[in-house]
């Protein structure tokens with residue numbers, strides 16, 4: 001299949017739109033199916049762009065509350081003063097500017113689900129109030145003395161390690177334990193590279209429709225680059241790259257020349273295709289590159305120190321840096337900023 005380029009095909013859980021065939025994604029989908037049927041609070045944890053909101057959507061969509069409200073709250077965007085009234089509502093005249101009584105997000109979500117996005121950024125007073133809701137299943141709107149019972153399933157997402165934050169005192173420990181009854185960890189894309197071709201193909205399909213294009217496949221060279229890049233921005237970054245490539249590409253096949261230049265120059269981990277697993281030359285070259293990078297990182301990119309670690313002289317180190325197209329952090333930042341449609345993979349070899 002690889003020799004003729006990757007034809008557009010995909011694998012998808014139709015209800016949740018979660019794509020992937022890796023063991024990790026299968027396990028996550030299985031977990032979603034199990035927790036969706038319960039009212040358990042779920043904490044979805046993962047780096048930015050790994051699909052936390054998608055997972056939260058899937059939990060609600062598969063739950064018995066699917067036809068009830070699904071209310072999303074971005075905790076990072078709520079200031080201390082806004083938070084209480086936004087989440088719990090207020091009674092008319094309870095503070096300056098409260099001209100009308102207003103329901104809070106918890107009341108709006110009654111019977112359904114509330115998504116507390118970026119919970120790690122919630123202030124301490126907010127955390128204390130949230131804890132009360134989780135413990136008592138009731139809210140107290142601003143300006144009201146009697147609590148109101150609510151039936152809300154809570155899903156929280158975070159891209160900080162909340163357990164660590166609670167150990168360091170940056171997040172309430174009791175709230176962390178309340179929130180993490182079930183925790184779903186979303187792995188970064190670099191740890192499930194087998195999902196990349198599936199995601200790429202699906203995104204091309206969607207972008208074909210959106211941009212009225214007719215891309216049929218991805219060249220093997222381009223797919224190799226997409227698979228070997230490290231994707232610090234995870235699936236969101238991949239989605240943007242494909243959207244851009246579909247627009248830039250003038251043939252029916254995504255070529256290397258339609259990929260952003262930084263994918264070619266980034267210090268990516270070259271993955272050796274399975275058919276070359278025992279190719280000594282390839283393996284040695286990959287190892288050589290990894291070792292040089294490791295030494296440079298350890299030496300904080302001070303070349304005299306790195307060359308000492310490697311037991312070679314500085315001129316030799318410069319040769320290897322050039323040979324493996326290794327960029328220092330500043331060069332990488334610059335390369336990331338420049339989108340090019342005319343770069344050639346030959347410069348990588």
Ligand SMILES: Nc1ncnc2c1ncn2[C@@H]1O[C@H](COP(=O)(O)OP(=O)(O)OP(=O)(O)O)[C@@H](O)[C@H]1O
Pocket residue numbers: 017018019020046047048049050051052053054055159199235236239
């Ligand atoms: N497994 C997946 N299959 C298909 N699309 C995905 C998958 N995971 C993520 N996406 C897509 O990637 C994009 C980013 O996902 P999402 O917004 O859920 O990430 P996030 O973890 O909430 O990011 P952030 O931390 O920045 O809020 C969305 O367009 C989403 O549809």
Ligand SMILES: [Mg+2]
Pocket residue numbers: 052053117157
């Ligand atoms: Mg999100």
